[in-house]
Amino acid sequence: MRKTLTILAVIIVLVVVGGGAAQYLMRETSSPSGDGDRTPAPGESTEAAPETPEQPEWCPAYEFISAPGTWESSADDDPFNPQANSRSFMLSITNPLKEQFGEDQVRVWTLPYTAQFRSIQSQKEMSYDDSRNEGRAKLEGELKWMHGECPQTQFILAGFSQGAVIVGDVADDIGGGTGVIPAESVAGVTAIADGRRENGVGINPGYEVKGIGAEIALQPVTGLVQLVVPGASMRGPRPNDFGSLADRTYQICAPSDSICDAPHNIGNAAERAMELIEANGIHALYASNDKVIPGMTTNQWVVGWASKIINGG
Template sequence: MRKPLTIIAVIIVILVIGGGAAQYLMRNDSGPLGGLGDDKSDQTEETEATEAAPEVPSQPEWCPAYEFISAPGTWESAPDDEPLNPQANSRSFMLSITNPLKETFTEDQVRVWTLPYTAQFKSVQSQQEMSYDDSRNEGRAKLEAELQWLHGECPQTQFILAGFSQGAVIVGDIADEIGGGTGVIPAESVAGVVAIADGRRENGVGINPGVDLGGIGAEIALQPVTGLVQLVVPGASMRGARPNDFGALADRTYQICAPSDSICDAPHNIGNAAERALELIDANGIHAIYASNDNVIPGTTTNQWVVGWASDIINQG
């Protein structure tokens, strides 16, 4: 009795193995019997794979691979300036970055766009000027409009954001929201950010390519006495630190600050609030020499470093 049962069991095993092998061979077109069986399952799988693959958004031929957005500092721009050929201030620090990029790359590689905004800072000494808050808000609205427009037209274009002083605050605020997931474009569309002399700079937030710093941005240091500050600089809110620490952009956001620059390396202690507020107006000599100061990033100047950094990104594209 055992022998017949054993034979039956062997037959069943052979049938199971054979059936499984037959199904495998019929499914596998690349096997020895490929093409002899029904290939509908292959076609179904290929169709599903094709449907599941994300589509790469198309864009017009004129779209650049990158857009470099430059946000000049206080008194270095104007609301009616030409973004593609800025003329508001020929001594603008940001021109020492954007002009070399224009000379090096074609318009297909990078579109260099400079933020046109009022860029003023009302104070007791300059009552006729636009307030810092209004100037900053105007600049932010225009920069975000440019991001939204070009991203809508050219969804594959990557953005490089760069700003100096008041422009650095604008760029930093926008980058913080993009990195936090609430910005006007997705974080994956931003290739890099650099904020130079940012009034909301914090140690350990973003990447510092230069020397170590002990201070913080003036907007953070003076936040506890923002009411007193506005007696000297009306309409200049000291808003403190940014909420997201740049979020998803933290690994490609650079913070550059010269040691003892009162805008971005202010002492932690409040001290004389009125005196500190006046420093915001006058800045100091250090704030004005980023193009020649080789003590910020050892072995180079800030503008040279930014040109090299941006060029590396563009060349990789």
């Protein structure tokens, strides 16, 4: 009995001494003059502030990505010196930017993709769906690679016609939180003659247009459309309305351009489908048409818009 009491007494002493030591250590570590780490105040984060990602010296401040329209690019074109179509509308934007800025300020990259549109008149061309998917995959590959190499570089995206659809789709995913780069890495987006354009989605810097993109207008009869343009899915509106990029995404459309300003009333589906193939007239005049944006042509506006971003304005 006496031995048992002795053992219990020793245990009690150890517990008391141990508890006292623990309290002493806690006081020491919480004291500003103690040798240990300071205990954070209530509500204070214990996590270290995130470090700014390292930016290699060669990285530009901005990358301007240009997506040409149908028949204005090719899969093997040089993204830094495109030669597929010397009359490509997007060259009237990228060439002035190259002349104005050094490579340390902006890297201009032009999307090299097949850019075709199979129809009953051109059966040997790549289908619109395949061409668009190829372009999107290449554009996202460039964004992902560049962001990985140069995490502080900001992106400016611009596209025309089929290229506008590709740029708009990529921007919609990024703004919706499912893109290949974070939305905060995108400084601005401009889609010109976008076949999925909607009024009230993005910002229209030009004259009012009352219609909608052809892919939205023709979605209810997409099966009939494919009789004229096989492999051209009419996908309707985008799901995210550009999400967090809506405040820096611009939609430019010439009034009566059947690609981006199609009537809400489908009318004759075959005729509407033929307009997709022909896409001439107003659709081909954005470099000279001064009835799209007050006081200037579309390419002049885009060059000014991009320049203002690059100059920090």
